[in-house]
Amino acid sequence: MKLIFTQGPSINTRVVVALVVSVALMVFDHRQHHLEGLRSALAVLLSPLQVAINIPRNAGLWISENLVARSTLITRNQALQKENLLLQVHQQKLAALEAENMRLRNLLDSSFKIGDRVLIAELVAVDLDPYRQQVTVNKGSTSGIYQGQPVLDAKAVMGQVTHVNPFTSTVLLITDARHALPVEVNRNGLRTVAMGTGRIDVLELPHLPNNADIKAGDLLVSSGLGGRFPRGYPVAKVTSVTRNPGQPFALIEARPTSRLDQAREALLVWTLDSIQGLNLATEPDTPAPEQGDVLP
Structure with missing residues (x-):
């Protein structure tokens, strides 16, 4: 059967x-x-x-x-108008300082280049866990996004693009354990590397000796070394410095100044150097650009 x-x-x-x-x-x-x-x-x-x-x-x-009340909207609008006026004044001052700085650098025959342009993108997915800290934005290769592109928010450096699709891109955050970012202490120019820890609010600064001139409250900015991130953008603030005489290096932690767990938009940045690098990459017999500061 x-x-x-x-x-x-x-x-x-x-x-x-x-x-x-x-x-x-x-x-x-x-x-x-x-x-x-x-x-x-x-x-x-x-x-x-x-x-x-x-x-x-x-x-x-x-x-x-x-559903916000009309009176609240009027108050907010007035506050925004005042803020906009102040920002316009600051922008005029910054424009004057930028022009003066550029003239001085031209006199010194400096290789400094300005002209950064940005593209605003919205976050469509967020993946924050100890093993992988990344977000997905709604801009991809059709918008000119490229692998290794630096990503900022309104306050500081967020990370860099690690994967590009036609309409979306994946951004590896600076707190990811695979990420390393060259930085310097804004107070004295001390150079080091900010390493991700897998925690959204903690970066580590390894391999600094116990006598290094660094203290809690110091602002860390991007140093521009490696050619990936533009120089001078805020990255983090030092939160603790532990010096153990029995250890060769100090234990230093910093908190990112970017609101990585609250961001809704991101700024994808092009610099003149990156644009020129992409143009060279399209020419025959030209080596491809480096992949950036992402640990294996």
Whole structure:
């Protein structure tokens, strides 16, 4: 007598097979990068889903904003007008200082270049855990985004682009354990490296001797070394300096000045150096640019 229903592989067998296939695909993609096209295609297909997921949130924000009382809106508008006036005054001062600084650097035959341009992008996904700290923005290769591009917010450095799809990009945050950023102490120019720890509010400054001139409250800014990040952008503030006479290096921690866990928008930055580098990369027999300060 034949069985009407034949029993297939068990659940455990199916799970093991799925895990083996998944690991094999991950290893194959990591070494050969043959699945890059498939990943980009999947990212394109999932872009509408990311937009759809944000529809309830955006709708809720729109409703809450439209329920604000008229008097509150008037007060806020007046405050914004005053703030805008002050910002315009500061902008005029900065423009004058920038022009004067440029004239002095030209006299010194400096290689300094200005003309940074930025593109505002919205965060569509956030992944903050101890093993991976990254966000996804709604700008990709169709907007000119490139791998290794520095990313800022309104206050400081956020991270850099590590993967580019046609309509979205992945940004590795400076707090990711794989990220390293050349910085200097704004007070005295002491150079070091800010290392991610996997914690959203902590960076480490390794390999500084116990007698290094650094203290809690010092502002760390990007040094520009490595050519990835523009110089002079705020990165973090030193929160603690522990000097142990029995150890060769001090234990130094800093807190990012960027609001990495609250940001809703990001600024993708192009500098003249990066633009020239991309132009050179498109010419024949020109080496590709370096990948940036991301630890393996």
